[in-house]
Amino acid sequence: MPGPVVTADRAELSIPDPDRRWDAVRLEVDWVCDSPRAFALTDGCWTLTLPRPAAWRLEYRLSLHRDGQQEWIADPTNPRQVGNPFGVRSELRFPDYREPAWLLTPPGGDVRPISAPRVAGAPALGVAVRLWTPDGLDPTTAAPLLLVHDGSDLADRGGLLSWATARSRVAPLRIALLDPAPGRRQDQYAADPAYADHLADAVIPALTSTVATSTVVGLGASLGALAWLYLHRRHPDAVDALALQSGSFFTRELDAQESGWAPFDRICDEVVAMSRPVPDGRVIPLLMTCGAIEENLANNRALAAALVDQGYPVELIVNPDAHTTVGWRDVWFPALDELLTDHS
Structure with missing residues (x-):
């Protein structure tokens, strides 16, 4: 699967769905996000451009919607994950982030x-x-x-x-x-x-x-x-x-x-x-x-x-x-x- 593309000022998320399994995909976060969080479906792939907030890194998950049902998952295209008291979260790191x-x-x-x-x-x-x-x-x-x-x-x-x-x-x-x-x-x-x-x-x-x-x-x-x-x-x-x-x-x-x-x-x-x-x-x-x-x-x-x-x-x-x-x-x-x- 194509993974997230992260640059200095944004992240591009792409979730393949060639069989149209979901009616909607949404970014779910535990931080203040003023940007739109609904993915758009184009050519069998859900995509979202997320402008970079005031952070070195971000934690998130996805909500998948189908027939009135909702499921929360980590991003299947992103191998980077972190533990959380409320479950696993996917992680994005911007280029200037450095671990201690x-x-x-x-x-x-x-x-x-x-x-x-x-x-x-x-x-x-x-x-x-x-x-x-x-x-x-x-x-x-x-x-x-x-x-x-x-x-x-x-x-x-x-x-x-x-x-x-x-x-x-x-x-x-x-x-x-x-x-x-x-x-x-x-x-x-x-x-x-x-x-x-x-x-x-x-x-x-x-x-x-x-x-x-x-x-x-x-x-x-x-x-x-x-x-x-x-x-x-x-x-x-x-x-x-x-x-x-x-x-x-x-x-x-x-x-x-x-x-x-x-x-x-x-x-x-x-x-x-x-x-x-x-x-x-x-x-x-x-x-x-x-x-x-x-x-x-x-x-x-x-x-x-x-x-x-x-x-x-x-x-x-x-x-x-x-x-x-x-x-x-x-x-x-x-x-x-x-x-x-x-x-x-």
């Missing part, structure tokens, strides 16, 4: 589970905690501790431990891979006080009592970013800095498309609270990143501005991608390295 050099680093080090005893009276949340340590770093040697929401997923699909191995050759750090209880991610990460208390009162103390720590930094994406900022506002001394990627900082004005989701109102209320100063509250350095073509950009910009007004040192990076793991990993270097270095 650290991806070539084989992950090293050691990973072991950490037990975080429950605080008396607190509910059992089932959070899994695993501690990664680079080769040669003794437990008594102080180093930054990076706590990562969705830790296993960012390690598996984002190459987190390759990044950490490469960085640790110059400046060692440890990583706590945090995973929510199965099926409870949306509840625990959506500004849940019990989850925030568990991390602050049980998980972080268990880690800092196990290894010498120079600074504690949280990393999270999407709801994982929201959960970290909520934890900081509830427990100001728990962490020393945060890296918040594509945070789900929903507001009723900017994110009405999410209003049917059960935690929406709770998140909106907490974002309003985060946008207001806390008397005598502690401010910490914040690294915020968000994709140039994702729906969360407006709410991230609004919250970043509100946090700057409160005195937070905020660096906001708008990276040329969408709400994707690849987009998140592509800005870890040098921004996350610098956050860890500056606050060690």
Whole structure:
């Protein structure tokens, strides 16, 4: 099959259909797309010209329509695919895209589970905690501790431990891979006080009592970013800095498309609270990143501005991608390295 033709300013997609199996073909994306997405049928082939948006790369799939039925598939003409929590997506890369050099680093080090005893009276949340340590770093040697929401997923699909191995050759750090209880991610990460208390009162103390720590930094994406900022506002001394990627900082004005989701109102209320100063509250350095073509950009910009007004040192990076793991990993270097270095 002919594959996509990608140039500096557009992508040409062609889906053969000589037997006219489908009534329509449509491009389906999880990012803001202002261009037409319906393919045109010409000479037994569905075609679409997609002008390049403000991105280095794109993830997409196709919807096929026939007799009132609809089917979603990856592009059969495109061998390049990426994993996604909601299924496989096809990928387009524009000519100027470059993968991070650290991806070539084989992950090293050691990973072991950490037990975080429950605080008396607190509910059992089932959070899994695993501690990664680079080769040669003794437990008594102080180093930054990076706590990562969705830790296993960012390690598996984002190459987190390759990044950490490469960085640790110059400046060692440890990583706590945090995973929510199965099926409870949306509840625990959506500004849940019990989850925030568990991390602050049980998980972080268990880690800092196990290894010498120079600074504690949280990393999270999407709801994982929201959960970290909520934890900081509830427990100001728990962490020393945060890296918040594509945070789900929903507001009723900017994110009405999410209003049917059960935690929406709770998140909106907490974002309003985060946008207001806390008397005598502690401010910490914040690294915020968000994709140039994702729906969360407006709410991230609004919250970043509100946090700057409160005195937070905020660096906001708008990276040329969408709400994707690849987009998140592509800005870890040098921004996350610098956050860890500056606050060690």
